[in-house]
Amino acid sequence: MVTFHFELVSPEKLSFSGEVDQVDVPGAEGDFGVLAGHAPLIALIRPGIMTVYSGGEQTRLVVLGGFAEVGPDGLTVLADVVTSLEDLDRAALKAQIASMEERVKTIEQGSLLDREIARLDHFKALDTHLQGTAMH
Numbered sequence: 413m414v415t416f417h418f419e420l421v422s423p424e425k426l427s428f429s430g431e432v433d434q435v436d437v438p439g440a441e442g443d444f445g446v447l448a449g450h451a452p453l454i455a456l457i458r459p460g461i462m463t464v465y466s467g468g469e470q471t472r473l474v475v476l477g478g479f480a481e482v483g484p485d486g487l488t489v490l491a492d493v494v495t496s497l498e499d500l501d502r503a504a505l506k507a508q509i510a511s512m513e514e515r516v517k518t519i520e521q522g523s524l525l526d527r528e529i530a531r532l533d534h535f536k537a538l539d540t541h542l543q544g545t546a547m548h
Contacts, residue, residue, distance in 0.1 A: 414448040417486030418464065420473070422494040427473070434465040435487055437480050446480075446487050453482040457491065459531075459538045472497050474538070477531075502542065509535050 415431040435446045438460025444453075457478045464471045478491035512532045519525040 415466075416446075416448040416450075418446075419486070419488045420462075420464075420491065420494060421489065422478075422491045427491075427494045428464065430466070432464055432466040435489075436463040436465075437489065438462060438475065439480070446482055450482045450487070452484075453480070455480050457489065459535050461497070461538070461541065462489070474542075476535075476538075497542070502539075505535070505539055505542075509539060 413433045415433055418428065418430065418432045418435055419426065420428040433447075437444055437446065437455070438458050440456035440458045443460070444455070457475055457480055459476045460474075462473045462475050464473065474493075474495050474497060475489070475491040476493035478489060480487060480489045509532070512528070512535060516525065516528050516532055519528055
């Protein structure tokens, strides 16, 4: 399989840099997969699970927003937060969801409320997915 260069960067560190076979990204407009030779693209990332395929193995990482850019040099993901499934603090995620739910109650109607509800929905979907993942 033809590989391409992939970099995953968060404010804290460079989480990954190397050649990969494929990366599945949780895009704000829907999940998408990137293979070598992918057309140029810039996309927002929603909270979700990113899967990196390399050398017959797959690594699943939790990302909490950011953006992805596919270009001639490969894929670069600038994520707000990146953590492995094993290292994710589920209690902190649930606390963040609860905090977001309280915040949404205080926002007046309008586009800010719509954005916050959409972000809350993404976090809830991630939590639901992680509950299913933990059982497998």
